Amino acid sequence: MSDLVLNQVVKEFGAVRILHGIDLAIRDGEFVVFVGPSGCGKSTLLRVIAGLERVSSGEIRLDSRLVNDVSAADRGLAMVFQSYALYPHMSVRQNLAFGLENSRMPKAEIDKRVAEAARMLLIEPLLHRKPRQLSGGQRQRVAIGRAIVRRPGIFLLDEPLSNLDAELRVVMRAELAALHNSLKATMIYVTHDQTEAMTLADRIVVLKDGRIEQVGTPLELYNQPANRFVAGFIGSPRMNFIEGEAAVAGAVSINGRTLPLPGLAAQTGASIVLGVRPHAVTLTAPEDAAIPLEVTLVEQLGAETVLHGRTVKGESFTVTAPGQGRFSIGERVGVTFAPEHVHVFDGEGRVISRS
Amino acid sequence: MALVTEERGQASSLSSLLALPFHWFMAALNAPMSFVQRRFGIGGMGVVFLAPNMLIFGVFVLIPVAINVAYSLTGGTAIFMDGRHFVGLDQYRSLLNCENYAIPSTCQEDAFWQSVHNTAFFVVVQVTVLVLAALGTALVLNREMRSRGFWRSVFFFPVLLSPVVVGLIWKWILQRDGLLNAILLDFGFERTLWLAERHWAMFWAIFVSVWAHLGFYTLILLAGLQAIPRDLYEAAMMDGTGRLRTFWRITLPLLWPNLLVVVILALIRAVQIFDEAFVLTGGGPGTSTMFITQYIYETGFAHVLRNLGLASAASILMGIVLVALTALQLAVSNRRAKKEGA
Known part of the structure; x- marks a missing residue:
């Protein structure tokens, strides 16, 4: 578990500025959802936090430690990708163990963590299968399992439910909320779906054109929107x-x-x-x-x-x-x-x- | 709005005007096709449509193969069959008659076995170097780099050249008074007979062949690399995977199907090596760069006493090797298609 502070974070791709000085503090154990329309910079912000993109200026601090120049692997974070990004040639077990093997963890410890995650996510019978032999929901669980085994300070989830059908999305949403409750981990979740944001978040960060429009609890945003954009975006x-x-x-x-x-x-x-x-x-x-x-x-x-x-x-x-x-x-x-x-x-x- | 409608109207009238000849053509076909359909039935139309192609395939592939088999079972120097006599499997026996296959001079047809040895050496070295070079080039060209399109073109252009042109260009560079020796002399080095010294001649035959075909295989591997989702590399990065381990554990396994196709295609082409090597070295010095295809060509067509039977038997043996390699390639492709479909 970790807390995260963003201080005037700017991200530019060439001459195009995507993030315009983001200031945000995320507390230990919080479930924060970045929400906004396509192109608002929410995924870029998540990637910047992950270390997959370098900030153009500003500071990212994890537990007070400046991590601007720290590699993605050394930030102690784990990410669940929209496409799941499971290694297609590896079995579910190998997918879960791969990151741990990279850190030269003893095999017994790897096996223990994989077994724990598999039990928690009900994927034990699937451990020998390849990703192509899994349904969308099962792949999603494996992707989450890959993050869990690393015991990261912060979970980063990039639109993890967007490839699932409506029914499964509701089920997985509830499971994610339960997972957050049991792990008590800090989670940052990106979505364009305000219902997901309202149902999952402790706090929602509404973004538009690379700027934060409002930060607050779901009901604060619903009852006291700071502007017309937030008022129109939150609520269905x-x-x-x-x-x-x-x-x-x-x-x-x-x-x-x-x-x-x-x-x-x-x-x-x-x-x-x-x-x-x-x-x-x-x-x-x-x-x-x-x-x-x-x-x-x-x-x-x-x-x-x-x-x-x-x-x-x-x-x-x-x-x-x-x-x-x-x-x-x-x-x-x-x-x-x-x-x-x-x-x-x-x-x-x-x-x-x-x- | 009116202007847009008018433009659309003009465009549609132009396209209907252009379509008129096709309409007329299809209308003209209608009557004969109706007749054919009545004659053969709907079930027989597949055969009717295939017939022209099968005719061409028969005339230019099946009949020549049959003639080739027939020649390999006969002896003599006559071109027409009535001047040739049946010898059974004698041509094959003389080709395969060897005390020690590893030493061509102990074989009845030592030139054939010399060419087999040369081809085997060429295939092993050329395919290894070619595949590794293509893989390295594809990996480099797949990275974000300045003028990437230009560099991709640079590696692909030699593929567009005819093999004879490739041979001639490199002969001009490597001959006794060629460009390479001129440069070496300018820098104070001694002249080297690149094409007249047997090891150098083989080296250059392999080098030129790799240079000429590298772009094609690079392209296949580049397509394979680009089909690997970027997310996987980002996931690997989050998993703390080093560069080398990412290559071994992510890139290589996912590129494996493409790599296998490249290896088999390169093997087939290497076994068939003839034109650029023949133009470059003429098989020399001696028979040190003579490959099987050149042996077949010279035995059947270039010698004063044309031994068409022996050449045909050698080409049938080579054909069997190529059929085996092609079957392997098809099996790999089918397995891959099944895997992707799963």
């Missing part, structure tokens, strides 16, 4: 955004209607964006609604119904209604919401705090 279905302008103190004007938002301190007439989560709105008659909608799509999920609609200004708006509602496309409905569930962002997407 994503948050609705409605353009409007600040009216008199403590109220906003949207689509010609004035909505009270107590505590809002914005200059009258300033452009603002309201953010409301689909779960935080209530359906009502169009004439009584804060926002009237025309239904464009109905998704019946059994326990709840997801309505996709359009406002009079053509903005899309999603509502998650409990139960199995009967709606038809083109139907007019209205939505209303409590002021405390509304997030307000300025023209640049920064959150406007309310007292």
